[in-house]
Amino acid sequence: MATSLKEQPLKRPPVYRNIHVSDLTTYRLPAAGWISILHRISGAAMFLLLPFAIWLFDTSVTSEVSYEQFTAAFSTGAWMLPGWFLKLVAFALLWAYLIHFCAGLRHLWMDATHDVGLEFGRISALTALALGTIVAFAVGAKLFL
Amino acid sequence: MSTSFGSRRLVVGAHYGLRDWLAQRVTSLLMALFTIAVVVQILLPGPLDYTRWSAIFARQWMKVLTFITVVALLYHVWVGMRDIWMDYIKPVGLRLALDIFTIAWLVGCAGWAIQVLWRL
Numbered sequence: 307m308a309t310s311l312k313e314q315p316l317k318r319p320p321v322y323r324n325i326h327v328s329d330l331t332t333y334r335l336p337a338a339g340w341i342s343i344l345h346r347i348s349g350a351a352m353f354l355l356l357p358f359a360i361w362l363f364d365t366s367v368t369s370e371v372s373y374e375q376f377t378a379a380f381s382t383g384a385w386m387l388p389g390w391f392l393k394l395v396a397f398a399l400l401w402a403y404l405i406h407f408c409a410g411l412r413h414l415w416m417d418a419t420h421d422v423g424l425e426f427g428r429i430s431a432l433t434a435l436a437l438g439t440i441v442a443f444a445v446g447a448k449l450f451l
Numbered sequence: 452m453s454t455s456f457g458s459r460r461l462v463v464g465a466h467y468g469l470r471d472w473l474a475q476r477v478t479s480l481l482m483a484l485f486t487i488a489v490v491v492q493i494l495l496p497g498p499l500d501y502t503r504w505s506a507i508f509a510r511q512w513m514k515v516l517t518f519i520t521v522v523a524l525l526y527h528v529w530v531g532m533r534d535i536w537m538d539y540i541k542p543v544g545l546r547l548a549l550d551i552f553t554i555a556w557l558v559g560c561a562g563w564a565i566q567v568l569w570r571l
Contacts, residue, residue, distance in 0.1 A: 349531050353553075356528075356560045364567045366501075367508050373501040407486065410479050417476065 337431035344435070345409035348402035355399050362396070380450070393450050400449075401442040408434035471530045478523035485520040488513065509571045517568055525561045529553065 325333050335343070352359070365376035375384075380396070383389045412434045416422050492507045493499060508517060532553045540546045 346531075346535065349528070350535060353528055353532055353556070356556070357563075360560055360564050360567070363564065367505040367571060368567065370501050373504075407483070411483075414476060414479065 336428065337435070338427040341405075341409050341412065341431040341434050344405050348406040348409075351402045352399065352406065355395070355402075358395065359399060397442070397446045397450070400446060401438070404442045405435070405438040408438040474526055475530045478527040481523040482520050482527065485516050488516060505571065508568065514568055514571070518565065521561050521564045521568070525557050528557055 362376065365372040365379075367373075378384075379389065380393050381389045383392060412430045415430070416426075489507065497503065507513060533550060536546050536549045536553070540549060
């Protein structure tokens with residue numbers, strides 16, 4: 307009996323670690339994981355694009371002359387950047403805002419109801435992703451097409 | 452309120468975690484209110500030209516709401532960006548530099564936005 311114990315292969319407990327950046331290509335995130343990291347990425351992106359957002363606000367409301375400048379930026383471009391690129395950046399800003407908004411509402415809902423089960427996490431994450439994306443494309447199409 | 456002395460003194464930190472957590476949620480609700488106010492006024496019938504667009508922000512109650520939103524954004528983004536730096540940036544010096552950059556960036560942007568708002 308004593309020898310059989312020794313011959314048994316050592317059973318190692320599973321190791322859980324934070325994933326490393328290099329794992330990203332093979333690691334499959336669940337929907338709740340996607341909305342979580344997108345919440346963060348969209349927040350950081352909006353932080354960096356804040357001066358651009360305020361520039362849009364500034365030129366669009368200050369005067370009719372600046373309003374012309376605002377609309378011209380998306381057709382002829384500004385700061386040596388082409389118009390289509392600024393449209394793309396504005397669309398990214400819009401998408402980031404809506405994803406962040408929906409993910410934030412999801413958080414507030416979970417805080418208020420303690421509805422934090424696996425199934426709710428999955429469904430609400432997919433809903434937030436879909437809603438943010440659909441509205442972004444709808445508004446983007448109305449603004450730019 | 453927490454006691455800072457005696458046998459009932461607080462020994463588990465400054466509790467700014469709870470304050471920031473709550474502040475992030477309260478500010479998010481204020482900004483959501485602003486978002487809804489803007490979206491509703493955009494969706495009202497009629498063409499959206501310069502006159503109508505700028506008139507939305509020229510009303511006094513919208514100016515107040517926009518001002519509140521700028522201040523709420525300042526705090527909200529500070530909490531969020533500091534979380535990001537705390538999660539990924541381990542060297543203290545670099546983290547401090549990024550914290551300072553974040554504050555300067557945010558205060559600069561908020562000042563600009565308020566300046567735009569004030570001359571409407």
